[in-house]
Amino acid sequence: MPLPQPELPEPAHPDVDSMLSRRFGKEVANYFSGSSLNRVSFLRPDHSFLSQALKHPSATFLLFNNLEPLVKAPDQLAYRKFADVQSIIGEDPFHRTEADTIAQYNSSLYQPQIIFLGLDARHGDFEYKGAYKGQPWFAVDVTPKESVKDAAEKLIEGLKGESLDFSKGRMNLNLPAEQAAIYAEARHLLDWNARNPFCASCGYPTLSINAGFKRTCPPKDIAPSVTNAGERPPCATRTGISNLCFPRTDPTVIMAVVSADGQKILLGRQKRWPPYWYSTLAGFLEPAESVEEAVRREVWEESGIHLGRVVIHSTQPWPYPANLMIGAIGQAVPDGETVHLGHDAELEDAKWFTAEEVREALRVGTSGLGEDAGSEYKEGGLRLPPKTAIANQLMTAVVNGFASGSPMI
Amino acid sequence: MPLPQPELPEPAHPDVDSMLSRRFGKEVANYFSGSSLNRVSFLRPDHSFLSQALKHPSATFLLFNNLEPLVKAPDQLAYRKFADVQSIIGEDPFHRTEADTIAQYNSSLYQPQIIFLGLDARHGDFEYKGAYKGQPWFAVDVTPKESVKDAAEKLIEGLKGESLDFSKGRMNLNLPAEQAAIYAEARHLLDWNARNPFCASCGYPTLSINAGFKRTCPPKDIAPSVTNAGERPPCATRTGISNLCFPRTDPTVIMAVVSADGQKILLGRQKRWPPYWYSTLAGFLEPAESVEEAVRREVWEESGIHLGRVVIHSTQPWPYPANLMIGAIGQAVPDGETVHLGHDAELEDAKWFTAEEVREALRVGTSGLGEDAGSEYKEGGLRLPPKTAIANQLMTAVVNGFASGSPMI
Structure with a gap:
């Protein structure tokens, strides 16, 4: 396995003198773990939270092209702001509730993948409901394709002008541990979404919801080419909670x-x-x-x-x-x-x-x-x-x- | 979680006085683990092995109807022989090589799912290449549907005549640990195959191979209804090893x-x-x-x-x-x-x-x-x-x- 070589992270609570630590020793936090982000997973279905987080001045974006991250150097991710990706993801991709997003599903529209990665409580002044604070992190797929081809090419051209480019494969990546953990979360989820455009239960196209952490098989598709008034056949993933809708590990x-x-x-x-x-x-x-x-x-x-x-x-x-x-x-x-x-x-x-x-x-x-x-x-x-x-x-x-x-x- | 309540199995090597045992204690073998079967996973692509194992007099079959196992009582699985399921799976479902099976793929034909579970080295005189010995175990889906509806109904009628029936949900199952482990393997794999009839990458129907441990997206489909001489569009799962082809856990x-x-x-x-x-x-x-x-x-x-x-x-x-x-x-x-x-x-x-x-x-x-x-x-x-x-x-x-x-x- 080709592996990068930064310093290893400290475990989450290295200095806790607990009974478990005394008996089993210090926890080994392996590379790609040790993320500094709070995923607040229960807020992902809340479009209002996502929308506010996305537009907050402290919001930070990782950009990916064909699953390769934007980097300043092989050992440094590049971070961008909302203004940089607005031409790709639009004014507010989270303006609708999830229920409305599913009801308005149109398989002929290309929607670049966005992942909400979490909040970094150490930085930023974003706050939601007085309880969840920190700098919001997102990943965005800016691969030039479909309806965003031109905009993405233009964006990438601009980034190259700033001497930023996408990593050339993982053999070249050599990130510090904290960046590696955030990159791993983004890469795993972007890959899973890209790898699973169709429903394994019924064969119809699926839709990303939960800010990239779920794919659903909508009962209706308003794309003009779809017959039968857009109604789709029944699908087993709609009749209960199905693991097929959630990321695979x-x-x-x-x-x-x-x-x-x-x-x-x-x-x-x-x-x-x-x-x-x-x-x-x-x-x-x-x-x-x-x-x-x-x-x-x-x-x-x-x-x-x-x-x-x-x-x-x-x-x-x-x-x-x-x-x-x-x-x-x-x-x-x-x-x-x-x-x-x-x-x-x-x-x-x-x-x-x-x-x-x-x-x-x-x-x-x-x-x-x-x-x-x-x-x-x-x-x-x-x-x-x-x-x-x-x-x-x-x-x-x-x-x-x-x-x-x-x-x- | 509804749970059955048999005795727990002993760990695989309970009496090994190893350094790990002395330091960490006896291994806890939880319910559903502790299988007595050797899965010989590397033999699954070998149709000659599977064919011989299937037809050996010691071969043992677990039958499932809609994912419920055939039982003698809520605490005892029922075991059947090849003759009992031949009307469902045919003379020899493994008579072709895997390459030929894929080349002859016909999405209009229903093939009841068969799982090769492993060899129990403690019993039976089946032997392959002088190296792999033991009683072969299989699971077969006998749900009455598609082309096997009548045969399966007849089979089930006969089983009922012998006072055998399928379990009524997992709340009623209460298997001894060793049976529970074999049942778990069969159920997980039958469910995975049933849940994933389509390719999540391209949306086309997939085919079970590797005796139930893999699903592949064939490049061609000879079903009469398929146009374009049966050729399918390219699929990412065919261009390398894809996790989508393997069971999900x-x-x-x-x-x-x-x-x-x-x-x-x-x-x-x-x-x-x-x-x-x-x-x-x-x-x-x-x-x-x-x-x-x-x-x-x-x-x-x-x-x-x-x-x-x-x-x-x-x-x-x-x-x-x-x-x-x-x-x-x-x-x-x-x-x-x-x-x-x-x-x-x-x-x-x-x-x-x-x-x-x-x-x-x-x-x-x-x-x-x-x-x-x-x-x-x-x-x-x-x-x-x-x-x-x-x-x-x-x-x-x-x-x-x-x-x-x-x-x-």
């Missing part, structure tokens, strides 16, 4: 595997990775599996190793396109440590490394996939993913004694 | 919240629950949230409480329709313990209970939602969900000292 398991004696760590590699590069095993959780079961299944399928106890360590959002990485530590059973790659052909190699080898590689051999290892790295030594990858955090936890409660070696 | 967080001093537990109740009934708070994880962040957000939105450290305890599949319950323990920060229900109107009440109250209610006040509390329960006392609910397991973990490492009181 795919749970993924990723695990550091330790040997039965706790002295070795199992790592694997894919053929396309650079020489000497290994990482922890990973895979998608399947229907009706617990995380613990998915970890045991994936490890057996990919490496032949049989695991006993599995413990969850921490989690990481991964917006390419919609993953939740659930990081775990698993321990092999004594008679289940033989590597066998023949079940699933996913890995080129999987093998046991000593904790000392992994500890040393964490010190001198980590980097992003497309980057060089550091100056202390010697050719032939083990290479590992950077600190921004949860794989790195899991290996670090193991060599720091997560399994035993004290350093293993 | 929705990550959900559920959390026992302890007070800053560790002496109290926060519980909430919904208006529709019986009097005195409370449970842990819960909610869906959102895009680009870590589990830890989702726990803090949901707890604040529903109760106003601010959490510091969050630790994940265990997880539970929940096939109604497609949830993964991620169970966590969170601890309030000292100045964030005031309950405020005004943000999100989801709960009727949320309040702090002493660990002693919860401990006593776990002893005398647990039951399924539709059931009476036990004989020791006294009217007015706290009522809680049964052991099959992860909520119960989380509260049990807290009163048994999960947070502090030893009993809190």
